[in-house]
Amino acid sequence: MDRHTQRARRWFSGIAVGATLTLGDPVSAQEMRPRAAEPIPEPQLSERLAELVPTCLACHGENGVPNYAESPIVDGQHEGYLFIQLRDYKNGARKHEVMNEVVKDLSRQDLRELAAYFAARPWPRVDQPPVADENGVVERLLAEGQCRECHGADFMGDGTMPRLAGQLTAYLVSTMRAFRLKERTNNAAMGSLLDTFSDEEIEAIARYLGAL
Amino acid sequence: MLRRSRTPLTTILLLTVALNAFGEPEAARAQTIKGTHLSADLRFVTQRMLDLAEGDGNNFLHPNHNYKQTRFYPNAQINTSNVRRLRPAWLFQVDVRESLETTPVVVDGVMYVTTAYNHVYALDAATGEQLWHFKHRLSPVTSYCCGPNNRGVAVYEDLVFMGTLDAKLIALDSRTGKLVWETQIADPELGYSETMAPVVVEGKVLIGTSGGEYGIRGFLKAFDAKTGKLLWTFYTTPENSVGVWATKDATGKDLRRDIAKEKETLARIGDPYRWLGGPVWQTPAIDRAGRKIFMVVGNPAPPLDDSQRPGDNLYTNSLVAVDLDTGRYHCHLQYVPHDRWDMDAVSPPVLIEAPDENGQTVPAVLHAGKTGYIYIHRREDCSLIRFSEPIVPQENMWALPTPEGTRMAPGANGGVGWSPVAIHPGLGLVYALAIHQPMTFHLQSTPYPGGKLWLGGAFRVAPADEHWGALVAVDYRTGAIRWEVKTPQPLIGGALATAGGLVFFGEGNGRFNAVDAATGARLWSFQAGAGVNAPPVSYTVDGKQYVAVAAGGSAQLDFKRGNAIIAFTLVE
Numbered sequence: 105m106d107r108h109t110q111r112a113r114r115w116f117s118g119i120a121v122g123a124t125l126t127l128g129d130p131v132s133a134q135e136m137r138p139r140a141a142e143p144i145p146e147p148q149l150s151e152r153l154a155e156l157v158p159t160c161l162a163c164h165g166e167n168g169v170p171n172y173a174e175s176p177i178v179d180g181q182h183e184g185y186l187f188i189q190l191r192d193y194k195n196g197a198r199k200h201e202v203m204n205e206v207v208k209d210l211s212r213q214d215l216r217e218l219a220a221y222f223a224a225r226p227w228p229r230v231d232q233p234p235v236a237d238e239n240g241v242v243e244r245l246l247a248e249g250q251c252r253e254c255h256g257a258d259f260m261g262d263g264t265m266p267r268l269a270g271q272l273t274a275y276l277v278s279t280m281r282a283f284r285l286k287e288r289t290n291n292a293a294m295g296s297l298l299d300t301f302s303d304e305e306i307e308a309i310a311r312y313l314g315a316l
Numbered sequence: 317m318l319r320r321s322r323t324p325l326t327t328i329l330l331l332t333v334a335l336n337a338f339g340e341p342e343a344a345r346a347q348t349i350k351g352t353h354l355s356a357d358l359r360f361v362t363q364r365m366l367d368l369a370e371g372d373g374n375n376f377l378h379p380n381h382n383y384k385q386t387r388f389y390p391n392a393q394i395n396t397s398n399v400r401r402l403r404p405a406w407l408f409q410v411d412v413r414e415s416l417e418t419t420p421v422v423v424d425g426v427m428y429v430t431t432a433y434n435h436v437y438a439l440d441a442a443t444g445e446q447l448w449h450f451k452h453r454l455s456p457v458t459s460y461c462c463g464p465n466n467r468g469v470a471v472y473e474d475l476v477f478m479g480t481l482d483a484k485l486i487a488l489d490s491r492t493g494k495l496v497w498e499t500q501i502a503d504p505e506l507g508y509s510e511t512m513a514p515v516v517v518e519g520k521v522l523i524g525t526s527g528g529e530y531g532i533r534g535f536l537k538a539f540d541a542k543t544g545k546l547l548w549t550f551y552t553t554p555e556n557s558v559g560v561w562a563t564k565d566a567t568g569k570d571l572r573r574d575i576a577k578e579k580e581t582l583a584r585i586g587d588p589y590r591w592l593g594g595p596v597w598q599t600p601a602i603d604r605a606g607r608k609i610f611m612v613v614g615n616p617a618p619p620l621d622d623s624q625r626p627g628d629n630l631y632t633n634s635l636v637a638v639d640l641d642t643g644r645y646h647c648h649l650q651y652v653p654h655d656r657w658d659m660d661a662v663s664p665p666v667l668i669e670a671p672d673e674n675g676q677t678v679p680a681v682l683h684a685g686k687t688g689y690i691y692i693h694r695r696e697d698c699s700l701i702r703f704s705e706p707i708v709p710q711e712n713m714w715a716l717p718t719p720e721g722t723r724m725a726p727g728a729n730g731g732v733g734w735s736p737v738a739i740h741p742g743l744g745l746v747y748a749l750a751i752h753q754p755m756t757f758h759l760q761s762t763p764y765p766g767g768k769l770w771l772g773g774a775f776r777v778a779p780a781d782e783h784w785g786a787l788v789a790v791d792y793r794t795g796a797i798r799w800e801v802k803t804p805q806p807l808i809g810g811a812l813a814t815a816g817g818l819v820f821f822g823e824g825n826g827r828f829n830a831v832d833a834a835t836g837a838r839l840w841s842f843q844a845g846a847g848v849n850a851p852p853v854s855y856t857v858d859g860k861q862y863v864a865v866a867a868g869g870s871a872q873l874d875f876k877r878g879n880a881i882i883a884f885t886l887v888e
Binding site for chain 1 (some may be wrong): 455461463505563756762780874877
């Protein structure tokens with residue numbers, strides 16, 4: 105456990121009083137390979153926010169590769185999407201016991217700055233195993249769900265639409281399932297859409313997108 | 317270098333002769349160019365030029381060619397007898413490879429085109445050479461459902477106007493591309509965005525809003541062209557949006573409403589007008605003589621779930637006319653009251669002259685519906701004169717959405733989607749790009765999500781092998797289909813008719829076609845290498861007629877993306 109993770113664990117244990125904290129399974133070395141060393145921009149943040157960043161990195165990864173399978177890649181994600189998610193964690197529209205606590209005392213401007221900061225960092229390479237779309241089954245599912253209409257031709261997203269290409273497969277599965285089970289309710293349209301897909305289809309889509 | 321004037325008198329006279337040779341009624345109007353254009357500065361767009369655009373065989377000044385939006389170009393140099401010699405004159409590649417829905421606007425040999433994510437280019441329309449490039453700096457928060465689209469600019473005097481995805485209206489200097497002013501139209505965090513081309517009339521820039529899938533309150537706004545100051549707002553959802561509890565659509569089909577339940581809901585939650593949707597996301601038509609603006613208004617929010625929006629949901633899914641000076645309501649006709657299938661009124665309305673029920677020619681308005689009907693209205697009071705035969709299969713209309721999903725055709729893309737139609741006044745025909753794409757409509761009630769995508773369920777598209785498209789020619793004097801050209805994929809993008817007896821339209825597979833306006837016979841085709849899903853235009857520079865179109869594919873129908881603007885002209 106690196107020092108940021110230790111620090112975050114200590115911090116979380118302080119805030120998550122009475123709550124069972126689940127950070128998911130650590131990601132195995134086989135599943136991910138950290139990207140080659142790249143210069144990461146220095147934070148353009150106030151000292152107060154800069155102090156928070158290590159806490160973020162404890163889960164989301166110092167080099168952008170998350171330390172837990174169900175933590176999403178946030179480095180290089182779109183600023184608008186990150187801001188809306190942080191906003192929703194703050195106002196409770198998106199529920200996550202850790203994230204709700206992390207942002208609860210931050211201002212709207214703080215959230216904007218954090219979103220801009222993480223959006224400016226480069227998207228990491230995680231090299232998830234390639235997926236052969238036998239008989240174009242996944243492509244057909246993506247067409248029927250009109251997924252590209254929002255997430256873009258190459259699933260790179262834009263603005264408040266998240267990039268899905270190369271996102272952690274495990275996170276994609278868990279968040280799509282959470283939409284389906286109405287555990288994640290901050291985009292009801294996704295919940296309704298994913299109701300029309302089976303668990304197996306969700307998993308196949310996640311693997312396909314994760315490998316892009 | 318761009319030459320100063322591209323419309324010498326000799327050119328105009330030549331054009332006039334050519335037009336007369338084809339005997340089109342618009343030929344006479346083309347002569348008015350003489351009086352209009354031979355001024356010192358031909359790139360300065362006057363109100364008179366905008367008014368006379370219908371007969372202007374040189375420029376393409378409005379997104380739909382003229383205030384009536386007929387998309388009938390009055391030059392016949394390229395025609396049925398020589399169109400086989402049409403070849404690319406130039407190809408310009410924009411910096412953004414994402415769906416192109418732009419209509420090039422051409423002023424005295426300068427073409428203005430927009431791209432996804434709000435870039436604007438000025439090009440030499442004869443050579444494709446770039447004159448300037450403007451990239452709008454989008455704010456991080458944008459909300460749009462169906463691709464980062466932009467459909468083009470409006471021009472007035474020395475300004476070029478564009479609406480942006482982050483819900484701004486901007487004005488650029490037409491010579492330099494420098495920003496002159498920008499104004500925030502609405503809050504993108506609440507679901508508002510701009511994709512439509514504005515229209516300028518009498519110094520006012522008119523623009524609506526997208527966001528029918530986000531629980532917005534739709535509007536049309538007028539801004540001062542010089543300053544960007546808001547002059548008036550017409551809200552498309554009035555404070556009493558209940559209407560007359562219509563149980564049938566405009567053609568008499570039963571909507572399967574539970575009026576008693578709706579009345580109970582109304583008593584409980586009140587009028588839902590504040591987040592009822594009703595976007596105006598296509599350019600309105602202007603009747604300058606009648607002092608009216610004719611717009612079509614989009615779907616109610618959320619589109620699939622009606623449990624929180626009792627009443628007819630006025631003026632969603634309607635043709636609406638408002639006063640040109642004040643924006644005050646004049647009349648409306650609602651095509652699909654209390655919609656549950658996303659049946660927007662969206663293809664831009666067109667002002668025509670058409671016979672009424674007694675055979676008397678009256679000022680009329682035409683709209684091609686997602687429903688698969690083409691509707692003809694009286695301009696005077698918006699009332700319906702007739703509707704056409706269905707131009708696509710109508711299956712299971714209006715079966716209610718269910719949690720498990722109910723299949724229906726047309727699907728939520730139409731019918732006729734946002735594609736502008738074209739008119740051939742001499743033949744009395746309207747040309748519509750049609751979509752056959754059945755969908756299953758899934759119902760799931762969720763509360764207003766504060767600016768997030770709000771569908772009240774989900775749309776699932778039938779497998780692609782069940783889809784097709786058609787260019788359909790309908791006689792708007794009778795409502796009868798005259799001919800159709802079937803295509804393997806749904807059609808989206810728009811049509812252009814010309815005095816040369818041609819209709820141009822593109823396909824998602826990259827084909828850009830010219831057909832005979834009278835018969836539909838395919839006369840010419842070009843493979844553009846990416847979906848041609850934008851409205852074609854035509855213009856004339858130094859006596860040479862061009863046809864131009866964008867080939868960038870479609871996010872909405874997921875046709876192959878590209879980044880080309882292509883101009884064609886005749887080879888010797």
